[in-house]
Amino acid sequence: MRYGDFTTYDLLLLAQGLGVTVGLFLVTSLIGLVIGVLWGVVRFYRIPLLTPLITFIAELLKNSPVLVQLFLVFFGFPAFFHLNVTPVQAAIVTLSANTAAFIYVIAVSAIESVGREQIDAARAFGLSRWQVLRHVIAPQAAAFSIGPLTALLVNQLQVTSLISVIGVMDLAKIGATLNLRTLKPFIVWAVVGLLYYLTAKLIAAAGARYETRLRRFSEFRGL
Amino acid sequence: MLKVENVKKAFGAATVLDGVNLTVSPGEVVSILGSSGSGKSTLIRCINGLEKLNGGRIVIDDFDVAKPKELAEARKRSATVFQLFNLYPHMTTLQNIALAPVEVLKRPRAEVEQEARALLASVGLSDKVDAYPAHLSGGQRQRVGICRALAMKPRYLLLDEVTSALDPEMTAEVLAILAKLAREGTTMLFVTHEVDFARQISNRIVFLDKGVLLVDLPTKKFFAASGGLAQPRIAQFLSKMKKD
Ligand SMILES: Nc1ncnc2c1ncn2[C@@H]1O[C@H](COP(=O)(O)OP(=O)(O)OP(=O)(O)O)[C@@H](O)[C@H]1O
Numbered sequence: 001m002r003y004g005d006f007t008t009y010d011l012l013l014l015a016q017g018l019g020v021t022v023g024l025f026l027v028t029s030l031i032g033l034v035i036g037v038l039w040g041v042v043r044f045y046r047i048p049l050l051t052p053l054i055t056f057i058a059e060l061l062k063n064s065p066v067l068v069q070l071f072l073v074f075f076g077f078p079a080f081f082h083l084n085v086t087p088v089q090a091a092i093v094t095l096s097a098n099t100a101a102f103i104y105v106i107a108v109s110a111i112e113s114v115g116r117e118q119i120d121a122a123r124a125f126g127l128s129r130w131q132v133l134r135h136v137i138a139p140q141a142a143a144f145s146i147g148p149l150t151a152l153l154v155n156q157l158q159v160t161s162l163i164s165v166i167g168v169m170d171l172a173k174i175g176a177t178l179n180l181r182t183l184k185p186f187i188v189w190a191v192v193g194l195l196y197y198l199t200a201k202l203i204a205a206a207g208a209r210y211e212t213r214l215r216r217f218s219e220f221r222g223l
Numbered sequence: 224m225l226k227v228e229n230v231k232k233a234f235g236a237a238t239v240l241d242g243v244n245l246t247v248s249p250g251e252v253v254s255i256l257g258s259s260g261s262g263k264s265t266l267i268r269c270i271n272g273l274e275k276l277n278g279g280r281i282v283i284d285d286f287d288v289a290k291p292k293e294l295a296e297a298r299k300r301s302a303t304v305f306q307l308f309n310l311y312p313h314m315t316t317l318q319n320i321a322l323a324p325v326e327v328l329k330r331p332r333a334e335v336e337q338e339a340r341a342l343l344a345s346v347g348l349s350d351k352v353d354a355y356p357a358h359l360s361g362g363q364r365q366r367v368g369i370c371r372a373l374a375m376k377p378r379y380l381l382l383d384e385v386t387s388a389l390d391p392e393m394t395a396e397v398l399a400i401l402a403k404l405a406r407e408g409t410t411m412l413f414v415t416h417e418v419d420f421a422r423q424i425s426n427r428i429v430f431l432d433k434g435v436l437l438v439d440l441p442t443k444k445f446f447a448a449s450g451g452l453a454q455p456r457i458a459q460f461l462s463k464m465k466k467d
């Protein structure tokens with residue numbers, strides 16, 4: 001066996017890379033979801049100062065490349081504030097914040113898509129703002145947003161591959177390593193691409209299933 | 224007692240309610256008539272606290288709707304049925320009805336749901352307990368809207384043109400329910416274009432014209448030549464209504 005041949009150990013490496021990618025994806029999506037929804041709630045309550053601040057941060061995050069954000073967090077902030085930041089920490093912070101910004105946008109439009117007249121009815125019946133949010137707005141906003149949310153998450157999965165450039169051993173980084181050793185880019189990148197594709201499909205399928213459940217009340221059953 | 228005292232409401236430069244006075248006592252059915260844009264819906268929305276007043280006062284059993292602390296109590300005493308139903312589309316009929324009694328009145332869910340089923344049965348909707356609003360007809364939706372309001376056991380039932388989005392047949396089925404409620408002594412403040420129906424069930428009729436309450440008369444007197452009909456605006460309104 002020559003140095004450049006594939007070995008069964010490579011499969012293990014790929015599995016490990018996939019694990020890192022999926023793990024970081026899940027963690028950052030969850031953090032992003034919590035923060036993004038929280039920002040949406042802050043906006044719903046129209047909390048002064050905080051609302052414009054959040055909108056501003058979200059705008060910054062949405063309108064600059066993730067790669068630049070990643071470099072800023074990994075190289076820029078540590079240099080400026082004399083911090084120690086590991087690649088995984090930088091990846092988590094950057095991806096979570098970026099996901100949060102886009103989830104905020106989805107949350108805001110989902111909240112606003114709930115009919116004013118239902119909110120009026122609930123308020124007239126004496127429900128508090130929080131009760132209206134929890135019982136009237138949230139379930140419908142969740143149903144509205146599951147489609148865009150699935151699309152966003154599929155995209156964010158692909159975005160995770162950027163973190164390989166700061167040395168996180170994710171699926172893309174493992175691909176690069178294997179490629180360097182075997183010099184068989186076609187096979188390596190096809191396999192890596194397929195793994196991303198299958199994971200994305202899994203996310204999309206989960207989203208679609210969840211959507212059917214959340215939208216069972218809807219009149220719309222397709223054309 | 225539900226008291227509207229010298230209430231003023233403006234949207235920007237447009238004055239929509241201009242010093243309205245109105246009292247509804249328990250057991251009374253009071254109908255509000257008036258042409259489109261006269262401020263009827265706005266008056267209802269002021270009473271249930273959805274609009275801020277620009278002047279005057281509204282008190283429901285001594286609770287002032289303009290005071291945040293008292294508004295919650297005021298709202299427990301009135302319940303609104305809306306022109307376009309305003310049901311929660313993601314909830315079944317039963318959930319629509321149970322939401323406020325459980326969340327606002329803090330009553331036990333099992334008890335509330337049992338009452339909700341009885342209410343639905345009383346309006347002929349026993350088989351729609353678990354249906355979503357999207358799968359109901361307009362008349363059925365409004366019957367759910369009425370049940371949702373009644374489930375709060377309100378002292379004052381506010382109804383804003385509850386049949387104007389319905390065809391004649393559905394209108395009849397909803398009016399039959401309201402007539403029964405009136406016979407049972409439910410206190411109602413009833414905005415409507417159904418003049419004949421208002422005449423049958425109301426103790427009093429008030430007429431709003433461009434935000435001003437023109438008359439407030441016992442029903443008989445309102446329709447008498449020497450009473451409401453003596454006012455040209457009202458005579459004109461009633462004759463126009465007859466033609467439609
Ligand atoms: N939120 C609002 N902003 C601005 N103007 C409003 C608003 N709500 C109502 N108006 C205006 O106030 C006036 C009274 O409206 P309102 O809905 O109370 O009339 P109405 O008597 O209920 O009429 P209809 O019989 O057509 O329902 C109208 O001229 C309307 O355009």
Ligand SMILES: [Mg+2]
Nearest residue numbers: 263264265384
């Ligand atoms: Mg109206």
